[in-house]
Amino acid sequence: MSVKSVPTFDELPVDKKGPFLNAWGLYGDDDQLGFLNRLTDELVKDAAQEIQSGTRISLNWPMDAQNDIPFFGRQVFHKHVYQKPPRVVNDDVWTFNTQSSSQWDGLRHFAYQKEAKFYNGVTLDDIHSDNSTINGIGAWSEKGIIGRGILLDYEAWREEHNHPLKDAFKSGAITLSELKAVAEWEGVEIKFGDILIIRSGYMAQYYKRSHDELEALSKILPPTFLGVEQSEEVLRWIWDNFSAVAGDQPSFECWPSSQPYMLHEVLLAGWGCPIGELFDLEALSVQCKKSKRYSFFIASEPCNVPGGVASPPNIIAIQ
Template sequence: MEGLPKFSDLPLNKGDPHHSAWGLYGKGDQLGFLNRLTDDVVLEAAKEIKTGVRISLNWPLDAQKDIPFFGRQVFHQHMYNKPPRVVNDDVWTFNSQSSSQWDGLRHFAYQKEAKFYNGVTMDDIHAEGSVVNGIGAWSEKGIVGRGVLLDFHSWRLENNIPYEPFKTGSIPLEQLKAVAEAQGVKIKFGDILIIRSGKAYGYMAAFSELKKDEIAALAKVMPPTFSGVEQSEEVLEWIWNNFSAVAGDQPSFECWPTQKDFMLHEVLLAGWGCPIGELFDLEALSEHCKKAGRWSFFITSEVCNVPGGVASPPNILAIF
């Protein structure tokens, strides 16, 4: 993208946290990397629509049943009738991150500096009436563009590479690039990166096959241990140079807990304003990509319009 600072130029301002790009889109910006999804980028992405096939990437809101990880609240539906009319209403209560989700800019700060995107503080966020960095700002135009699936799971099976979703482990950048090369994917600036870690060994598939006592035991492990994308300068540079958002089927996108002295969440969310999608359902998507012989598609995701919201179900479709 013309005018994009080099990764080596980060942080943009002396004294700001490492790798941060605060002020790139203005001091009061709340869109971050979504500024990369210009009208021209979205118009070009719309050329991916050729057959009209639509595939949801949303897990059910109650996907983690009654024992979600990270101590998050379970989904609950209260349905009631309204006599004397033959009418039903229902009330939903749930944690916005207990199923498929976009992490918003209020979710994760630079831990040492205690600063969110563009230097916003915890006091700023919790001030009465504050909506700064709220995910509702993303709802105006949504997260819409060209999606690219890197089917790491299929590639690793072909190459006899082990993967255990409930153990701390990293997916190296060199392997993700090898997946893209094997699929013949050409990444374009502004793409929405989606990584499939597995089916037989993928997180939600593995989760659904566990017994309740096994899930309860895993949920008690603090911090939780999950496999995911490696923490490295190279991964950060790759994302900086190419993508508008990143997502996967893992609970934390990145390896958890971190294996370095920083977390991708810090830089992506607090440093750049880059949305992180987690727990996406990628099984039907991967099957269609293989059948169609293409791993790029149009993405439309409308986050919930909650002013000051921390995260949101993605309400996401891939369209071919």
């Protein structure tokens, strides 16, 4: 799907009987890919031109990085390694919440809250019916989330320009004007179908907090986090440019929302736009600064779990 075949933002909603700004039915009533339809073979082939040095950077935070204090009340990661006598052999069992570390939010995760409808009008009953895989994240594993990524390194831009530090653990907004200023400072060109990745500085602040501080913060309900502002201008910008969005924050957007709606509603339930959260962007920031290039090839394959809600991203950036 090219930019020419995408309705304008002002033409939304596609389903006039559905919730605000929805794109239901744009790719077919049974579509499971949403914005990933934008990642055409031609676009992925062009994105491969970003590979110039072959430098590879993982964006996966360790699965157990939050240890015993994951936010949003999610379960901790458990790893059980056991020997299988009489042979000298080990197996292991992992038990974890798919959103307790780096993750892609899938289309079963977040609905339009008032209407209680997920992407393409799917209901809770549809999802929880026997053997249902509708809107499952396993559908994304077939072709992956592959394309041209861009890093908007908000934290590096903030430091360079001596702007005040925003507390990553308090509800606050990174504005669209700031993000556009970051892109201009980096000299990065935004192309249709790009995978947007925003470094807010969350990880750097996380590692400066003591265990006791993090434990106290994890008990705040609702949790509060720095993130992208909720605004029609931000939604228009995402609609016009990107195939997926991600960041290093636990919620991507400012949390709780400063508006009567949440970006999660429109992005996931309205458009089928993957949202990546808790990506570890520290090494990518160093590499982009070193290469003076803030675009790269992205290869991510969510786990092939039919009917899954979310998944570790299994993601590599390549310059």
